[in-house]
Amino acid sequence: MARVEIEALRKSYGALEVIHGVDAAIEDGEFFALVGPSGCGKSTLLRMIAGLETVTSGIICVDDMLINDLAPRDRDIAMVFQNYALYPHMTVADNMGFALKLGGLQSGEIGRRVGDAAAILDLQSYLDRKPAALSGGQRQRVAMGRAIVRAPKVFLFDEPLSNLDAKLRVQMRSEIRSLQQRLATTTVYVTHDQVEAMTMADKIVVLNAGRVEQIGAPLDLYRKPINLFVATFIGSPQ
Ligand code: ADP
């Protein structure tokens, strides 16, 4: 179970405020897409949920527990980055198990969890390879494997498909979506690609210059955009 609640969240870098009071609730098991143009604050918002950026004001709760001041490793949240951030000198298995090793888990248990994740992600035959010997899609799966092995309450994705070619991007959309449904893990997925959001998400929040324009199910946003910005961004008929 994991319900994420964000209230009146603000972020400033020095004197410059970039997130201007965001409210959003992400229900248990929901696939929640965070969309908006480049520079609107998607990554900043996600990084605050992950604990990689401090919160200037407002609250972030997971299951009614305030997590604002928890260290990233204590949040039970796993993040998948755009550039995958794999360790080039480590094998796939070691990349996937590294966080567990740091967490002090026994090697038998690490091996079991990595094996399970590899089976889910179709990576069994690649466990001994280095990232450089993998395709883009496989690297993306390893990055997901690293999140899955931790069995977190929440997955965060920051534009995970933007480095892949168009065909692979479409394939990975459905892979990520079915994986998320299978694990039923609450997910916040950042993308600037409205088609990705429309096809993958249960709910979408449209962000513009650090403010929420609208939150709703994909079809609701498409059919009843609240303003021209949402209509244009989502691609509603006008
Ligand atoms: P997005 O992910 O939607 O492209 P970001 O969250 O990366 O947007 O950035 C939102 C705004 O915050 C941008 O104007 C960006 O320049 C600014 N910003 C992001 N990180 C920093 C930082 N470390 N210092 C100063 N400004 C930043």
Ligand code: MG
């Ligand atoms: Mg970003």
